[in-house]
Amino acid sequence: MTYHFDFGAVLVYWPALLHGVLITLELTGFGAVLGVGLGIVCAYIRLGGPRPLRFIIGVYVEMIRNTPFLVQLFFIFFGLPALGLSLSAIAAAILATVINLGAYSTEIIRAGIEGTPAGQTEAGASLGLTKFESFRHIILKPALARIWPALSAQIIIVMLGTAICSQIAVQELTYAASFIQSRSFRAFEAYFVVTALYLALAILLRQTLRLGGKFLFPWERSR
Amino acid sequence: MITRRYFSQILAASFGTAAALTAATPAFAGALADIMKSGTIKIAVPQDFPPFGSVGADMQPQGYDIDMARLIASKMGLTLDLVPVTSENRIPFLQTHKVDIVISSLGKTPDRAKVIDFSDEYAPYVSGIFGPPSVLVSTPADLAGKTIGVTRGALEDLEVTKIAPPSAIINRYGDNQSTIAAFLSGQVQLIGTASAVASAIIARHPPVLPGLKITLKNSPCYIGLNKNEPDLMAKLNSIIATAKKDGSLNAISLKWLQTPLPAGF
Numbered sequence: 001m002t003y004h005f006d007f008g009a010v011l012v013y014w015p016a017l018l019h020g021v022l023i024t025l026e027l028t029g030f031g032a033v034l035g036v037g038l039g040i041v042c043a044y045i046r047l048g049g050p051r052p053l054r055f056i057i058g059v060y061v062e063m064i065r066n067t068p069f070l071v072q073l074f075f076i077f078f079g080l081p082a083l084g085l086s087l088s089a090i091a092a093a094i095l096a097t098v099i100n101l102g103a104y105s106t107e108i109i110r111a112g113i114e115g116t117p118a119g120q121t122e123a124g125a126s127l128g129l130t131k132f133e134s135f136r137h138i139i140l141k142p143a144l145a146r147i148w149p150a151l152s153a154q155i156i157i158v159m160l161g162t163a164i165c166s167q168i169a170v171q172e173l174t175y176a177a178s179f180i181q182s183r184s185f186r187a188f189e190a191y192f193v194v195t196a197l198y199l200a201l202a203i204l205l206r207q208t209l210r211l212g213g214k215f216l217f218p219w220e221r222s223r
Numbered sequence: 224m225i226t227r228r229y230f231s232q233i234l235a236a237s238f239g240t241a242a243a244l245t246a247a248t249p250a251f252a253g254a255l256a257d258i259m260k261s262g263t264i265k266i267a268v269p270q271d272f273p274p275f276g277s278v279g280a281d282m283q284p285q286g287y288d289i290d291m292a293r294l295i296a297s298k299m300g301l302t303l304d305l306v307p308v309t310s311e312n313r314i315p316f317l318q319t320h321k322v323d324i325v326i327s328s329l330g331k332t333p334d335r336a337k338v339i340d341f342s343d344e345y346a347p348y349v350s351g352i353f354g355p356p357s358v359l360v361s362t363p364a365d366l367a368g369k370t371i372g373v374t375r376g377a378l379e380d381l382e383v384t385k386i387a388p389p390s391a392i393i394n395r396y397g398d399n400q401s402t403i404a405a406f407l408s409g410q411v412q413l414i415g416t417a418s419a420v421a422s423a424i425i426a427r428h429p430p431v432l433p434g435l436k437i438t439l440k441n442s443p444c445y446i447g448l449n450k451n452e453p454d455l456m457a458k459l460n461s462i463i464a465t466a467k468k469d470g471s472l473n474a475i476s477l478k479w480l481q482t483p484l485p486a487g488f
Contacts, residue, residue, distance in 0.1 A: 074404075081408040087409070089394065167401060168410075169394040178311055179395065182376025185338045187315040188462075 003098040010189040013180045020176030021197060027172060028159040031097030038098060039105025045111055064103035073094050077168045093165040101158045108150050112143035112181050145217035156202055173197060233437040255454040258323050265409040266292040267322040270307040271400040273423040274479040275328040287395040288326045291345055298462045309398040311379040315341060317447055325447035330378040340435040340450050344443035344461040347485050350379050353421045353433035354413040359405045372411035379415030381433040407431060419480050
């Protein structure tokens with residue numbers, strides 16, 4: 001018994017694949033920008049904010065980093081409607097992605113900030129910068145430059161993790177694959193094509209982030 | 224540090240491996256002979272689709288499909304290996320020989336018949352669109368603007384996709400449990416499923432009651448097996464025929480669907 005490959009049966013569904021790629025990029029884009037933004041705010045508070053706020057952020061980070069993403073997603077999508085907050089699948093997926101990446105990037109950015117020599121902060125103070133200005137220019141930017149590779153890797157993990165959102169019927173790339181195989185019964189071909197697409201997306205994203213890093217932190221040596 | 228050239232070598236190597244896998248052509252003797260020789264039959268069953276297949280309070284699988292699988296295994300004198308599957312992956316499990324047969328409330332469609340074979344029918348199955356009294360729907364046209372939850376690749380997915388107007392929003396979930404959860408949590412207004420499943424949901428006294436709105440299809444369940452297995456097919460059909468005659472199939476129906484088998488079964 002020979003398995004006859006038939007990629008044509010899968011590729012006729014190219015609009016579904018294209019749509020899947022776009023939704024995956026949408027989830028990753030919103031997730032990365034808002035998630036890293038959330039991470040910066042939380043790292044700022046965790047290092048220098050008032051004690052109760054620091055405690056709340058600590059609980060948030062540990063809760064998210066020690067529970068599965070799928071459970072977080074189900075909690076937001078299936079659980080919150082019971083409390084009267086009903087989000088669409090895509091909104092729930094974006095929210096879950098932002099919350100998830102926010103927790104991880106808080107810790108990554110905090111590590112970068114803690115690695116900044118104290119003299120740098122003192123230099124800021126002696127220049128007469130306010131606490132916020134000194135954070136923005138003297139602490140955050142060098143910290144981000146230092147942890148940019150780790151942050152990039154986390155963003156790619158998040159991009160690959162958006163596959164889980166197919167469970168709540170978000171029509172991203174994995175959804176497209178299982179939709180196609182449920183119609184064409186060509187599971188091998190469908191997942192083969194989608195694997196190649198994820199690989200291409202990951203390489204593309206990695207290169208984009210590398211170039212972005214060069215642009216944002218021109219003083220850093222290229223990696 | 225992975226240089227670009229090294230990376231492309233890895234890439235080329237992995238695609239080469241995939242091509243080699245394709246070239247390999249395992250030989251299969253008749254499926255029935257293989258199964259009898261191994262002494263175990265692997266049967267794909269649902270675990271998220273009460274009353275056909277679910278997990279009981281004792282964490283053991285239970286339901287119409289599971290009893291049917293037990294019946295088949297005992298009549299063939301084999302050890303039973305139950306393999307839980309979802310609506311979406313039950314046919315790939317069969318195609319890739321992860322299971323010998325599929326007893327997973329599988330309906331017959333022309334597309335499915337192109338890739339697998341079907342035994343005689345072993346269970347009645349009426350599928351429909353269900354929803355609470357507040358959602359007013361009685362014809363496919365009424366589905367305009369409504370959200371309907373179905374399980375990806377299930378019969379209801381295929382049928383609703385066919386009959387619903389373009390403005391209807393069809394949300395396709397990865398397994399039946401998620402579909403039911405989407406309906407009960409109000410993420411969709413209507414649910415496309417089997418009438419027996421809707422009854423099972425109502426029996427749990429949920430906040431939203433799924434009443435029948437539109438009957439989609441009366442399509443009995445068949446056992447799925449791989450193509451060109453005449454010996455296995457004959458064996459399964461003779462077991463089903465005997466079970467219909469001696470009343471054991473009717474007993475399964477009474478136990479799980481609370482009704483005797485319909486006339487003509």
